[in-house]
Amino acid sequence: MQVFNSTNRIIVTCSNRLSPFLQQEVEELGFKPVRIFKTGVELKGTLADCIKLNLNLRCASQILFSINEFTARNADDLYNSLLHFEWEDIITADGYFSITSNVDNDTINNSLFANVKVKDAIVDRFRNRTGQRPNSGPELDKAVIHLYWKEDIAEIFIDTSGETLSKHGYRKIPGKAPMLEALAAATLLATKWDRASPLINPMCGSSTIAIEAALLATNRRPGLYRNNYAFMHLVGFQEEMYAQQRKRLDEIIKVVPGLKIIATDISADAINISKINAGAAGVDDLVQFAVCDFEMTEIPEDQPGIIYFNPEYGDRLGVAAELEITYGRIGDFMKKKCKGYTGYIFTGNLELAKKIGLKPKRRIEFYTSKIDCRLFEYELYAGTKRIAP
16 A cells, blocks of 8 residues: 555544634635535545645644544454554554544543554554564654544544644744634634735734734745654655645745734733744744733724734633723724724623624634634724624
């Protein structure tokens, strides 16, 4: 079996509610999804396609390449089926691999037990065939095998990503309660931003939104910031496959004359962290940082764009009452100082959102971790009417 030459099912996973934006990205890369579900996209392709997907996607978590599907009623069935699979065509005898899984089978009450069965089958196959065995463990920096087992149907994938793609690799210091990079990118794709007009990000924290905006505007892809993927540790991997795709990432970077991305925060520490992260991403010259209260943020008037807030959610006692005032100030600021812009507020506190006092045109659903969130969109034209809190 020459795994790099075969065409199989590819599952591109993502966090819940990101799949519409992942679909958009996949289609822009020239692929045609055959199925969209709430945590991913399915398509057909090769491992070479998986390399392209890994390097380019902003909203994805893992790129899974299917290699085997079979019936397994219990752990013994799982082991016996995998014992006869040609693992030597995928993993080197002196290599390293790890197992991940998603298991829903009545006979298994601990997915780690299923992982061990997969590992045992692979190791025993190698011992029987070669007298050697690859090492295994929890690290995801080499070959990764993923088991999806629901009821009596098991499917084995090569996880071509390894470490999650949802972290884009440039954020050296996370700061306080940072937004996951894949989520930040998806929320930007959900806005009406044209990637050329100003993007204003008050209360920026560690500036994930502002940095992802700069990456999006200049077409810098996540693969620029990472040099190790699980696909690199498979039998048959050729460096030229990767080098060609990696070279393309440099070639498609755009220059956007006059681009204005402004990020402000009242915390000097937050701005220092932001500058470090922007420097690691290579976009520190594209983001204008300032330490100030959000009401003092510069709002360019010549070419209205978008203004994006991600305020605290107030999940601690006593904080929500204080934030009611802050959310009200945000609404007043957008109404009075940001006319002509489109406003966005991302929050996981829907009660606090009512204190903004403006009627949203759209409410776009997201999750951050397990928190039910909304990205509220506001048209900030002259004469915007406040609504009762």
